[in-house]
Amino acid sequence: MTAARVMARADELATHSAWADGILRAYLTPEQSRVNAIAAAWMREAGLRAWPDAAANVCGRRLADDDDRPALLLGSHLDTVPGAGRYDGILGVLVAIEVADRLRDADLPFALEVVAFGDEEGTRFGATLLGSRALAGGWQESWLDLHDVDGVSLRDAATSFGLVPERIASAARPAGSVLGYLECHIEQGPRLEALDRALGVVTTIAAAERRMISFRGEARHAATPWELRHDALLGASQAIVAIERIAQEQGSPATVGRIRVEPDAVNVIPGFAEFSLDLRDGTATGRDATWGLIRHELQRIAVERGLDLEVTSTHAAPEAPCAPGLRAAIAAGIRATGDADPVELVSIAGHDAMAVADLTEIGMLFVRCAGGISHHADESVREDDVAAAIDAFEAAVLALADQHRS
Ligand code: GLV
Ligand code: MN
Ligand code: MN
Numbered sequence: 492m493t494a495a496r497v498m499a500r501a502d503e504l505a506t507h508s509a510w511a512d513g514i515l516r517a518y519l520t521p522e523q524s525r526v527n528a529i530a531a532a533w534m535r536e537a538g539l540r541a542w543p544d545a546a547a548n549v550c551g552r553r554l555a556d557d558d559d560r561p562a563l564l565l566g567s568h569l570d571t572v573p574g575a576g577r578y579d580g581i582l583g584v585l586v587a588i589e590v591a592d593r594l595r596d597a598d599l600p601f602a603l604e605v606v607a608f609g610d611e612e613g614t615r616f617g618a619t620l621l622g623s624r625a626l627a628g629g630w631q632e633s634w635l636d637l638h639d640v641d642g643v644s645l646r647d648a649a650t651s652f653g654l655v656p657e658r659i660a661s662a663a664r665p666a667g668s669v670l671g672y673l674e675c676h677i678e679q680g681p682r683l684e685a686l687d688r689a690l691g692v693v694t695t696i697a698a699a700e701r702r703m704i705s706f707r708g709e710a711r712h713a714a715t716p717w718e719l720r721h722d723a724l725l726g727a728s729q730a731i732v733a734i735e736r737i738a739q740e741q742g743s744p745a746t747v748g749r750i751r752v753e754p755d756a757v758n759v760i761p762g763f764a765e766f767s768l769d770l771r772d773g774t775a776t777g778r779d780a781t782w783g784l785i786r787h788e789l790q791r792i793a794v795e796r797g798l799d800l801e802v803t804s805t806h807a808a809p810e811a812p813c814a815p816g817l818r819a820a821i822a823a824g825i826r827a828t829g830d831a832d833p834v835e836l837v838s839i840a841g842h843d844a845m846a847v848a849d850l851t852e853i854g855m856l857f858v859r860c861a862g863g864i865s866h867h868a869d870e871s872v873r874e875d876d877v878a879a880a881i882d883a884f885e886a887a888v889l890a891l892a893d894q895h896r897s
Contacts, residue, residue, distance in 0.1 A: 507522045517612075523547065523609055527549045527569070545660075562604040582675065587884070610623075620841070674843060677872060680840070694813055694835050694837055696840075697838060699807070710754055715760060723763050723798055724764045733789075748769060
């Protein structure tokens with residue numbers, strides 16, 4: 492029953508999108524406002540006292556926990572990338588609500604809370620994990636001056652949403668008020684499916700870094716001879732292919748997902764080209780080594796083509812190891828579903844847990860998704876896997892309760 496409810500709820504949340512066709516739900520938008528209200532109502536149905544925090548995350552605490560005992564947080568995010576599926580982040584929030592519902596009367600040695608984060612993807616303002624970093628105490632006032640593609644500042648978007656921009660940082664939970672964070676998430680990779688397993692234990696979340704890289708050359712008439720050209724787009728193209736080669740050689744996943752050209756006209760040599768780079772690796776040291784090689788190649792291309800190179804970092808996170816005790820609890824949860832030897836995986840994808848790791852210990856449960864497809868409308872999960880995930884997540888909380896009692 493509960494897995495069917497999760498599937499139906501994921502379908503319902505998918506209807507709240509900025510796009511008529513496809514899912515886009517970004518931070519501080521009317522769509523977020525609607526799903527936040529729905530999530531809060533579901534939390535209340537599950538026996539939680541629900542409230543929006545100062546950063547537009549939705550939080551819920553068991554009614555039974557009306558004291559100031561440190562809380563175990565269960566959570567994930569409700570925002571999406573453009574053209575998203577319906578489970579990335581959302582599944583984790585819905586599973587957390589189901590588990591809270593099941594445990595509403597349980598005698599636990601800690602308080603239990605659910606958190607639905609408002610921004611994990613960084614779709615709108617470039618900087619990422621804004622909701623979870625606010626909760627973890629990492630909010631930066633400078634983010635208020637970030638702008639979306641329409642020129643709306645985060646400050647104005649927050650005000651329109653009903654937040655007080657100067658108070659967003661107060662979403663930070665005091666150290667000691669939280670004793671751990673567990674997140675259930677689709678794998679966003681093909682390994683569980685290849686191993687024929689529904690669930691897995693995350694060992695570490697990979698280090699990540701996002702940059703904007705630009706080449707500036709000279710916009711000239713398309714009749715300009717080759718030897719007089721300084722074509723920024725050709726520099727960017729050469730760079731992007733080199734990034735693929737270097738990243739593959741180093742084993743660091745790298746993605747160029749955005750590119751912008753000026754003046755963007757068919758008969759004008761591009762004078763400016765800017766692209767994004769998302770670079771990941773199991774460790775920050777490995778990531779930085781790969782970036783060093785990429786940077787060297789970008790500089791070589793700039794000199795070769797007579798271009799000016801500029802690099803701006805928009806996000807950097809070290810690898811986030813999951814805590815041994817929470818990993819053990821997740822593994823115990825999976826074993827409770829009949830899988831005697833739970834698979835362990837490194838997460839290449841980023842998660843709210845990376846941000847929450849600055850506040851408290853983290854643990855993650857992965858759920859198989861078909862073909863490893865994610866950040867796409869074809870993202871899908873099996874209902875029986877969702878049922879197993881709810882059982883495992885509940886059992887993980889109970890295993891953690893046992894750890895705390897002993
Ligand atoms: C989030 O989905 C990320 O890994 O970038
Ligand atoms: Mn995502
Ligand atoms: Mn996610």
